[in-house]
Amino acid sequence: MDFDLEWTPEQIEFQAEVRGWLANHVPKLKDHADPAALTADEYALQRKLGRELGAKGWLYPAMPSEYGGGGLDLGMSMIIEEELDLYHLATPPYYDTGGRLGSASIMVWGTDEQKQYFLPKILRGEIRTWQLLSEPESGSDLASVATSAVRDGDDYLINGTKIYVGSNHGAEYSWMIVKTDPNGDRHKNLSWFMMPMGLPGITVEPMDLLLVGGERGAASGVKNTVYFDNVRIPASHLIGGENNGWEVAGTHLEIEHGLLRSAVRSDEMLDRVMNYARTTTRRGLPLTDDPDVQDSLVDFYINSQVTRLLHFRNFAYRAQGKQLTYEGSQAYLHQKRSALSKARSILEVMGPRALVSDPEWAAENGHIEVHQRASIVEQHPGGTAEIQRVIIARRLGIGREKREQPGQLPSAENQGN
């Protein structure tokens, strides 16, 4: 076994190129602990960065270049991720799960025409896309969505309500699942649309949540209610065939359930907590002298290593063309649950300073306070811990002889991010 990410001379050269380019193009933004604090001007700069990355094919580096991706191999993609990670950014550098998941789904399920129409917009960063899945009566049970799409000539008429949607600076498109056959059998009555958000009849209303997600690549931003009132959308925007939506969802969910994360993302919070402990004193002694603090930090550290290694394994397996079954959900589950454990370690170490966002007293400029909330919020999007366990059990074949197979994915070369 070899855990090394050894770069070839070409890759090292590429790394230097990326590093140089980013140094000149990544805007210096204020370090907002709460991503919701990002101003419109700052957001515009992030979008600009996205378009510039997109123009170079670095926004979706592993996607085919014919559709606006980078056409790069996993190594190159990883280099871009690594370099962006140094800025605490990812590809894309703003909340765009609709684009990430929608583009992968379109790659698998779209017609040639749809690929040519939608993918370049997404991959070049010209549009950003929200994903619209949950509804008031439909959460873990995605197959029960009630938002309806009724065929009317060359169009569909959409009615319904989606919740926990998107972010706070709008989106040009939404990637959404709807019910196209009110009388159809479960799992045979759904379809996906790539929905232009400017269509008449769409209303977006912010939700008041424990954590208002933000615009950063990694933020789990679910925060609007989106109402559809007789929204008319051309049938050409239906992806993957009418009533074939559950198959498409297989692709979507496969990626969402644990394949989203890159192999190289650093544990920002680990660095912050270690930094806090090393630079804070208690009764004149370094906090790190306290054996209880050491215990909490070591717990945090080990949790962090396991999450990293499970994601790393998944990445390496994918790179080697090995089909993942339970591993994506396992890594995602570990990430979710250890976030709770980490939050408690932090509270033990920092006391009330972990809880306040006051500019003077907040630990680590308020990033800790945000994490205390985020650790709770991140249990649910992308499939709750319970849903991950359902998937793991089916894929391992617990209590069943036939193991469930994963949803269809784009070819390995096209899953770089």
Added chain:
Amino acid sequence: MDFDLEWTPEQIEFQAEVRGWLANHVPKLKDHADPAALTADEYALQRKLGRELGAKGWLYPAMPSEYGGGGLDLGMSMIIEEELDLYHLATPPYYDTGGRLGSASIMVWGTDEQKQYFLPKILRGEIRTWQLLSEPESGSDLASVATSAVRDGDDYLINGTKIYVGSNHGAEYSWMIVKTDPNGDRHKNLSWFMMPMGLPGITVEPMDLLLVGGERGAASGVKNTVYFDNVRIPASHLIGGENNGWEVAGTHLEIEHGLLRSAVRSDEMLDRVMNYARTTTRRGLPLTDDPDVQDSLVDFYINSQVTRLLHFRNFAYRAQGKQLTYEGSQAYLHQKRSALSKARSILEVMGPRALVSDPEWAAENGHIEVHQRASIVEQHPGGTAEIQRVIIARRLGIGREKREQPGQLPSAENQGN
């Protein structure tokens, strides 16, 4: 609220009487860490004590005196339990779950004749009784037992295999559940027998288990396979009516699932662990000076208090005539799960000394080593942790509007032990 066990002058007098009597009658037995080490002679002394207690009505103190019980109130019963507990004994002072559960079931479901025939034998300690529930293909799913009883004239013919049965010094009777209608609907095809173990066709074969249970009142002894080969038993030994066995099981299981334990039993293991830590040194310093040891002991202590209080609550509620629903299983579940947690605390504190039974090096004369095994073994008898959770969920009404009602119990005054 009043957590006091305040005794009336009469009760204090009774306490003195019990204490004096026990001082003269409890045989001085060797302190066997592993109850399986009890010799036949020692066992005979325990049986003698049982018969002597039985003759005074102190073996089943709260059961009606007309059937050989003590006819005492809960307070008196508790005094007997408390005083026996000082000897690390309980009522009865040997493994007799078949008697405890069977006699309660007979009180509820038996005919007058059956009560008069069976109860005095049990309550006076003349016989001891195993319980026979599990089979190779029937564990948590008790309703699926396959051991058959087929009516033949005034008798039934019994065929089948029961496992995890009894103890190592035999029993005169067995309290067992069988299938009386091979074609009957689930839950409508079962019956209970009080089975004389001397009948022809019964073979008892010891099982080789992680922990061989013993003869003490508290031991979770499941350790024989019992084979029934055309055993002929008079129909008069069927309790509660043919095919009515699931109703009878309601009584049986209700008591087994958490109502077995008295309010006063001390936590022998807590005392032992504290004693070990206080009397052992490490590099010349008391073990208790080590903050890690303190942490482990405090965990143990708190776990122990919670188990004690949940049982105490249940006991007090019963004494006040309040119907328990989920509480029995909750206390039992806490007891089971905290046993695992305690075992780990012990291993942390004692290291390998917790694991050896060597006379020279075993911690606490080997009681610790037995507990390391017992903590695993005790997860399963009397309903696994999972079964307790099933009951708690139903009784609380989780996910259901109608709460499940408990099985029928003997009147409160008759449940003293």
Added chain:
Amino acid sequence: MDLTLTEQQKMLQATMNELRNRDYTKETLVAIDAGKEPALGHWQSLASTGILGSLIPEEFGGAGASLADTAVIYEELGRGPVPGPHFSSGVLAALVLLEGGTDTQKRTLLPGIASGERIFALAITEEDYGWGPEFIQTLARTRGTDVLIDGTKLFVHDATDATDLIVATRLETGSIGLVHMDKHARGVATRALPGFATGLSEVTLLQALVSKSSIISSMEDGWDVLERAMRKATLILSAYQVGGLSQVFDMSLLYSQTRRQFQQPIGRFQRVQDHVIDVVNYLDAARWTTYEALWKADEAREGAIEAMHTAATTASESYYYGCNSAHDVHAGMGIVREYGLTLHTKMSRTLYHYLGSPRYHRKRLAHALGL
């Protein structure tokens, strides 16, 4: 042995229930939390029930009730959770005055606490945070018949709503002095600390001047007074946490019955059931350790201190983890602020270190057990 409430306790419970249903509905509590309604909007109504004087003897305008009776009140307040300075003032400050105040101080101050006219907050902890005397750096220097106080108090509960403060200071003798002062005295400034916690603030003392007679603990080391007060107050706080968790359990149970997914109530799934069961297990562990500790404290029984530390540890951890489990039951709905669960989540975090974290209480428990 009798684990039921007394008739008087049942009445108290009913009164508090009524108060909550009238003045502290979920909507009101969410609005207070969001800063859209003032925290003290219903203070008069709350004070009129007399609960602020529950622990204060009748001669000082209170009800002279036991800890157990007071706990019944606080369990109901916890169900809200009803925020505000009721605990700081009516429990903690009242106990400090009762334990260490002079007769004059008691006569002057306690009636105002009982009536709700005066609202006390206790400024104890500082930047170097901890619940022992060794963490007190705020200085009180004698200037004739006055003392001059300098320091910064952090994570003070309820100071912004208070009229009076009791400040833990380091005296020139090296011992701790608990100093009463008007919150609006010169040199005193309070500032609310925003974040994932309820009612915390900073109190800065810049040459704040008070008369020597304002030292409550003049007869002994102030920390001894505070320690005695905290031992009792901690139990009331545990009862408040028990109340909070019992509300969290009710919400979780109801949601398990009414929320449907996969064509059935979610509570039919064993995984969801286990989260609800975790909540009730946390709840009952917290409840019964707290009840026994209250009884032992009221009755001055052996092991009262051990029971108190056991209860404090169990209640704080149970409320914390119980909220996590409740979020597992509720998934997305749990994080919608208007639903109300996050009020408890936030409160469980706020109270986690208050009057000593579980880790602190465990260490004290080890000590009490002779380890």
Added chain:
Amino acid sequence: MDLTLTEQQKMLQATMNELRNRDYTKETLVAIDAGKEPALGHWQSLASTGILGSLIPEEFGGAGASLADTAVIYEELGRGPVPGPHFSSGVLAALVLLEGGTDTQKRTLLPGIASGERIFALAITEEDYGWGPEFIQTLARTRGTDVLIDGTKLFVHDATDATDLIVATRLETGSIGLVHMDKHARGVATRALPGFATGLSEVTLLQALVSKSSIISSMEDGWDVLERAMRKATLILSAYQVGGLSQVFDMSLLYSQTRRQFQQPIGRFQRVQDHVIDVVNYLDAARWTTYEALWKADEAREGAIEAMHTAATTASESYYYGCNSAHDVHAGMGIVREYGLTLHTKMSRTLYHYLGSPRYHRKRLAHALGL
């Protein structure tokens, strides 16, 4: 980046698999555990595979393999779990000799270890139990060209099966001396310790006499030698635990499929599923921390020590808790000795403190992280 086994590792794996299927079936392992078959009954067969010399350079009769290659072997042995002195002798003692032995010692002793002729056990810990030099009280006193050793070694692994011992002693200089001796030398007695642990014994040394040249660590403090050896050996032990847990997982998965209750496989119940999922989560956490640590050790990468402590902690805890979860899956069947699960449960307890408990490794990890 390549997380697959090399061709050579696959061959090793296949060889070990074959050995297990032939010599160490479940029935044999249960019989050995019950004392009905001798532990060394298949020692020659095991030695003939050459695995006892895996870490020993070719010049001394071994294979000179890497830690990662050796780990593949031990993962397979762990699946049994195959008990016996293979680890004490072929890994721990071999590494001690390689790290601290003189050329003569290496030349004299290592070939015997590699061939299985000599079987070494390491007698380190004592009644005052711990994995640091401060716990070594056994005295080695110089008598001319000899040393005289007195003390009692406790919880020594595999001593009853050994031909040779390496004993950690306190020298007159105060430093630690690792002394090689014939197990059958005068003054040496070993006694097996029964209980819920595999292969532990007591070794008493009563005026045991050996030549000074038997001190392996003559050039430096013996604890430094031992520490270096243990750092590597710990990783092989982790791999053995990973192997054990992977077998436990396979058993649990199969049982979830084949055991039926309530008219369906028990693995259809979410509660049972979650126990199996816990096992696989423990397994994969142990596996990947171990693999990375092996790679870092073999390649002498930055962070190798941190990775080793992370792996040791994770593997020991995972094996321990994973066995508990497997018992939850199996209920009654799990405690039937002939079923084989208890072999792992017992082994997970036996190894929990071996070469340092998780708590020990956590403290060392804190140190390595600069805390």
